[in-house]
Amino acid sequence: MSARDEILDRVRAALGAVSTSSTTFGHPAGSSPDDVVALFAERVADYQATVVRCPPDELEAALRDALPAGRIVVPDALSVSVPHAVTDDRLTPFELDACAAVVTDCAVGIAETGTIVLDHGPGQGRRAITLVPDVHICIVRADQVVADVPDAMPRLAPAVRQGRPLTWISGPSATSDIELSRVEGVHGPRTLVVLLVG
Amino acid sequence: MTSTFVGMPKFPVAAREALANTQLRSNLAHATATIRDKRARVVAEVDNWEELRLSGAAIKDAALASLDQHLVRLEARLTAAGAEVRWARDADEACTIVAEVAQRHGIDEVVKVKSMVTQEIGLNEALQEQGISAWETDLAELIVQLGDDLPSHILVPAIHRNRAEILEIFQRRMQGLASPEELTDDPAVLAGAAREHLRQKFLTARMAVSGANFAVAETGTLVVVESEGNGRMCLTLPEVLVSVVGIEKVVPTWEDLDVFLRLLPRSSTGERMNPYTSTWTGVTPGDGPQEVVVVLLDNGRTRALADQVGRQALRCIRCSACLNSCPVYERVGGHAYGSVYPGPIGAILNPLLKGVGVDEQVDSLPYASSLCGACFEVCPVRIDIPSVLVDLRAQVVDAHRAKRWGGVPSMQTVAMKGAAATFRSGRRLRLAERFARLGTGIAARVGARAWTGSRDLPRAPRESFRAWWRRTDGGTR
Numbered sequence: 001m002s003a004r005d006e007i008l009d010r011v012r013a014a015l016g017a018v019s020t021s022s023t024t025f026g027h028p029a030g031s032s033p034d035d036v037v038a039l040f041a042e043r044v045a046d047y048q049a050t051v052v053r054c055p056p057d058e059l060e061a062a063l064r065d066a067l068p069a070g071r072i073v074v075p076d077a078l079s080v081s082v083p084h085a086v087t088d089d090r091l092t093p094f095e096l097d098a099c100a101a102v103v104t105d106c107a108v109g110i111a112e113t114g115t116i117v118l119d120h121g122p123g124q125g126r127r128a129i130t131l132v133p134d135v136h137i138c139i140v141r142a143d144q145v146v147a148d149v150p151d152a153m154p155r156l157a158p159a160v161r162q163g164r165p166l167t168w169i170s171g172p173s174a175t176s177d178i179e180l181s182r183v184e185g186v187h188g189p190r191t192l193v194v195l196l197v198g
Numbered sequence: 199m200t201s202t203f204v205g206m207p208k209f210p211v212a213a214r215e216a217l218a219n220t221q222l223r224s225n226l227a228h229a230t231a232t233i234r235d236k237r238a239r240v241v242a243e244v245d246n247w248e249e250l251r252l253s254g255a256a257i258k259d260a261a262l263a264s265l266d267q268h269l270v271r272l273e274a275r276l277t278a279a280g281a282e283v284r285w286a287r288d289a290d291e292a293c294t295i296v297a298e299v300a301q302r303h304g305i306d307e308v309v310k311v312k313s314m315v316t317q318e319i320g321l322n323e324a325l326q327e328q329g330i331s332a333w334e335t336d337l338a339e340l341i342v343q344l345g346d347d348l349p350s351h352i353l354v355p356a357i358h359r360n361r362a363e364i365l366e367i368f369q370r371r372m373q374g375l376a377s378p379e380e381l382t383d384d385p386a387v388l389a390g391a392a393r394e395h396l397r398q399k400f401l402t403a404r405m406a407v408s409g410a411n412f413a414v415a416e417t418g419t420l421v422v423v424e425s426e427g428n429g430r431m432c433l434t435l436p437e438v439l440v441s442v443v444g445i446e447k448v449v450p451t452w453e454d455l456d457v458f459l460r461l462l463p464r465s466s467t468g469e470r471m472n473p474y475t476s477t478w479t480g481v482t483p484g485d486g487p488q489e490v491v492v493v494l495l496d497n498g499r500t501r502a503l504a505d506q507v508g509r510q511a512l513r514c515i516r517c518s519a520c521l522n523s524c525p526v527y528e529r530v531g532g533h534a535y536g537s538v539y540p541g542p543i544g545a546i547l548n549p550l551l552k553g554v555g556v557d558e559q560v561d562s563l564p565y566a567s568s569l570c571g572a573c574f575e576v577c578p579v580r581i582d583i584p585s586v587l588v589d590l591r592a593q594v595v596d597a598h599r600a601k602r603w604g605g606v607p608s609m610q611t612v613a614m615k616g617a618a619a620t621f622r623s624g625r626r627l628r629l630a631e632r633f634a635r636l637g638t639g640i641a642a643r644v645g646a647r648a649w650t651g652s653r654d655l656p657r658a659p660r661e662s663f664r665a666w667w668r669r670t671d672g673g674t675r
């Protein structure tokens with residue numbers, strides 16, 4: 001018998017011995033803060049990320065201020081133009097490693113947890129570009145911010161059902177592996193800048 | 199290469215040795231106290247935490263109740279998304295599959311995302327035998343690997359090491375640092391050294407091996423929850439990705455994941471959300487590994503599923519909150535459990551996966567507890583570990599009695615030795631007295647079958663002798 005059939009048989013045999021109660025369950029509500037966008041800004045900043053809030057017409061200036069010196073990579077169809085940036089065209093990991101920063105849009109912001117989610121659609125690029133460069137500047141629009149995780153799931157579902165990957169980002173790369181205290185800056189981008197528009 | 203747990207002494211023996219190691223005890227006490235406080239703070243922020251726990255437990259129970267259907271669906275979705283799905287009955291089969299994937303590409307070096315399941319199956323050692331080196335990339339795993347050490351915690355395998363010890367290990371074993379003399383015991387500096395040490399590996403790796411925290415049956419999506427970005431590196435940069443996934447990792451739908459993404463980070467690192475969570479569904483054209491293999495592993499899980507009381511252990515999301523809250527774990531550390539799954543969950547999961555009456559070491563684990571119930575209190579999926587422990591003790595006694603070579607007395611000796619180790623200090627005795635009252639209550643409720651068959655469980659007095667002595671000033675009041 002194949003391993004597959006044998007494992008499925010064992011599962012069925014194990015379940016046969018147990019009364020399968022049909023449990024019903026709901027999904028508990030998430031939090032509902034008064035000012036979702038303000039909470040998002042506060043929670044992202046809690047993770048030692050930089051948050052800059054600006055009206056739409058000041059985005060380009062805020063972006064200019066946030067950019068480090070050096071080569072900047074951007075994905076296709078980014079919502080703003082970044083002067084002198086290189087558009088990702090299957091850059092190798094080493095080429096990405098030589099970039100000082102990446103600028104992207106995002107899919108959803110989650111206030112309660114201070115999380116940004118990328119669904120790697122237009123303006124967000126493939127996963128490697130937001131991973132290898134040491135600075136990630138992410139543009140989040142106020143209408144993309146939801147209160148809590150349960151509000152984010154349905155917004156992300158279409159991308160997941162299309163087979164796209166997601167990256168959930170809560171602050172810069174960090175570790176708690178040494179005496180369980182959080183230290184920012186390991187393998188992922190060590191600097192996260194969130195430009196919160198609107 | 200990481201050492202293995204093969205040939206570990208029984209829990210009481212190992213525990214006694216660990217108790218004598220004061221450095222270990224102070225490292226552990228510090229680390230677990232830190233994480234307990236962090237967890238308590240972020241859990242208190244959530245108004246409906248209890249509802250979330252109930253929901254988490256119910257979703258996992260529902261997933262397990264039709265596990266066969268979910269697995270078939272998961273397989274179909276993964277296959278449709280371009281992944282190759284393999285099934286492994288046991289550790290050997292799983293390791294062989296991973297090695298074969300490496301060999302068909304002529305790969306002799308893989309990078310690894312921290313995963314409990316690959317430790318469970320001894321993957322690194324098995325790959326080594328085939329001439330394939332496995333590089334652990336999680337910081338704590340790296341500390342364990344470089345120190346030729348054993349993991350002692352689910353989340354932070356090097357929890358038993360303090361910064362000074364880590365510095366010493368890095369100085370001795372970490373190669374390729376530009377300026378090793380600048381290493382200090384500052385955690386930020388040590389983390390920076392790990393970044394430098396692994397950077398080239400990530401940029402050149404051709405194959406990665408991961409586990410998965412969750413597998414969504416409805417969409418064929420795997421989920422890895424992490425902090426450092428080493429997971430993202432492994433899941434994104436190599437050409438080939440093999441993920442070993444225990445069959446109990448299934449959640450039915452994408453929306454179900456919601457509850458676990460709220461429960462897990464708060465319970466495990468004590469954060470509102472962990473820095474990075476990656477989800478992927480088979481192969482994404484033009485993004486990440488273009489060859490994706492998923493190994494669905496049994497290795498005793500169906501045995502646990504058949505255990506009426508114990509099957510709830512398969513709800514475990516490996517957050518490690520039960521370890522951090524356990525008074526026994528805090529004192530003896532993870533190594534004494536002789537398994538990659540230590541602490542309260544290890545004390546039930548190991549016997550459930552391996553069966554009782556086979557290995558004395560495994561049989562001693564259900565006794566590695568004072569039944570205080572702290573693990574159940576903190577468990578995000580409400581696994582009633584004390585009840586499962588009591589039931590397993592009964593099974594151990596039954597198994598030994600069945601063997602007819604004096605098994606019962608020997609198990610009692612084991613239990614008593616464990617007690618001796620726990621009761622060595624006055625503080626521990628005070629704790630133990632408190633726990634005893636809780637413990638017999640639970641045992642009576644669940645019914646310790648074989649044990650009570652031959653004798654009555656004595657009821658712990660409502661007030662312990664020491665409490666009485668204090669209150670009455672030695673019986674004079």
Ligand code: SF4
Nearest residue numbers: 514515517518520577
């Ligand atoms: S048993 Fe519960 S508390 Fe312990 S690791 Fe598993 S999920 Fe966490």
